[in-house]
Amino acid sequence: MQIIIFGAPGVGKGTQAKILSQKYNIKHISTGDILRESVARGTELGLAAKEVMNRGDLVSDTLMGGLVKETLSNMDYKKGFILDGFPRTIEQCNIMDSIFSDLGITNPFFIILEADFESIVNRLTQRRFCNKCETIVNLNDIPDANICPNCGAIGSFIERKDDNIEVVKKRLDIFEETTLPVINYYQKKYKVAVLNGTASVEKVTENILQNISKYFDE
Secondary structure: OEEEEEEOOOOOHHHHHHHHHHHHOOEEEEHHHHHHHHHHHOOHHHHHHHHHHHOOOOOOHHHHHHHHHHHHHOOOOOOOEEEEOOOOOHHHHHHHHHHHHHHOOOOOEEEEEEOOHHHHHHHHHOEEEEOOOOOEEEHHHOOOOOEOOOOOOEOOEEOOHHHOHHHHHHHHHHHHHHHHHHHHHHHOOOOEEEEEOOOOHHHHHHHHHHHHHHHHHO
16 A cells, blocks of 8 residues: 655645554655654765755755655565655656656555645644644644643744745745646556545545545455
């Protein structure tokens, strides 16, 4: 069971990937996580990525692809995985295709979570970071917007730079320009399920599980 999950920033990809990872007991591969882990472990690719980031530059598609391949090669990827955050550009698609070919992955399932612009803006601009326990919450989802539901701290929430409304709109513009072509690219190559990402977490999970069951039982 090899799953690639797509969607705009804030649509809930990471949340759903974690749920699926636990349900099917397969690894959730988040590009942000593997980048940090590789840097922390001091791997060859991790050190190369650290040097790039220390210069204030973006990690290249080739380097990010190398980290994804390194992660897959060091795990039982034939048992299954959920990949979140890669590929995001057509160039990364070409790299991903090469990785699939090298590793003999021929039957990936693509899940696309859709959401309208206003819903995403509302969701992201309501996210807050607890500076005490580092939990990320959405103010729409907690009973008291001034109390962290994880550690109980009062007045500990801060707005991250990435969740500022202008930054959010810019991220969504980039998504429209670079990632939507990726979706079109893969719809022509593999089985793709397009689902509503604005429903409740439970409903989105239910729809994903139904599509996974249908796909892998065919």
